[in-house]
Structures are given as C-alpha cells and as structure tokens.
Amino acid sequence: MKTIETRMKNPATLVPDAMPPIQALYAAAHKGGVPAATLALVHLRASQINGCSFCVVSGASSAKKAGETDERLFTVAAWRETPYFNDAERAALALAEAATRLSDRPDPVPDGIWDEAARHYDEPALAALILWIAISNFFNRINVTTRQLAGSNPWGA
Numbered sequence: 001m002k003t004i005e006t007r008m009k010n011p012a013t014l015v016p017d018a019m020p021p022i023q024a025l026y027a028a029a030h031k032g033g034v035p036a037a038t039l040a041l042v043h044l045r046a047s048q049i050n051g052c053s054f055c056v057v058s059g060a061s062s063a064k065k066a067g068e069t070d071e072r073l074f075t076v077a078a079w080r081e082t083p084y085f086n087d088a089e090r091a092a093l094a095l096a097e098a099a100t101r102l103s104d105r106p107d108p109v110p111d112g113i114w115d116e117a118a119r120h121y122d123e124p125a126l127a128a129l130i131l132w133i134a135i136s137n138f139f140n141r142i143n144v145t146t147r148q149l150a151g152s153n154p155w156g157a
Helices: 019-030 035-052 053-065 070-081 088-101 110-120 123-145
Strands: none
Touching: 019 035, 019 123, 035 053, 035 070, 035 088, 035 123, 053 070, 053 123, 070 088, 088 110, 088 123, 110 123
C-alpha cells in the first residue's frame, strides 16, 4: 500500500478569519430547501470526479447520516444506469457533474441540464444547489492540493 502524507495543514485553518465565512456559506447552502440527502449525494459525486479521497469518505459518511442506503451510495457514480434515484436527484447529480467538469464540453452546463434542474428546484433551492456544488469543488481543490488524508479531520469539524 502506498504511503501518502499530507503536504500541510488545511489552508482554511491557517489563514486567519477564513473558516467562519466558509462555515457560514456551508450552513446557508444547507438551509436552501434542497434535501440533505441530495446535497450529500451531490458532494459525493463531485468528490468522486475530482478524486478527493477525504471528501469521498466524509461525503459517504454524511450521506449515511442523512439516511442514505448502501445501495444508493455504492451506485452514485453510475446514477444514470440505476433505478435508485428519483428525477430531482438525477437533475441535481447531472448539474453537479456538469458544473464540476467545466472544461469537458463547449457548453459546460447545457440548457437541457439546466432546464431539468430548474424543473425540480425553485430558484432559492437551485441557488443553494449551485452554491453547494461550488462549495464541494472548493473543498475538493483544497483537500486534493494539500493531500488531506481520508479519515483525517483537516476542517476541524
């Protein structure tokens, strides 16, 4: 097994005054009307795409606390090919994938993906979902860059 070491402490814990606004944005996104389980699935999917081991582990744990089943967690990477997700969750996962993979296509978030998400979420919930996708990518980029280890506690939570 390969030994991986953290490069540094989490930057958000090292820069004075960084953590409170991050925590506030996190909390605000959770109050936007999107079910906690859906947010957890979105975070897990973005983290899988970005290869953030810390967030995959913490995302799966959060999803379990939100009531997710192993069956759904094991198949979130293949959500299109499984019957376990409802239409609103599928729309959220599609939006998460598109917004995470911005450089993969000329129109990063095509109208079809946007329209489907807007069909299932009112504007405040859609705003919370977009913020949550951005937060997930933010966490992924910090954790991957600094090699935060799966199972560690770099965010001090």
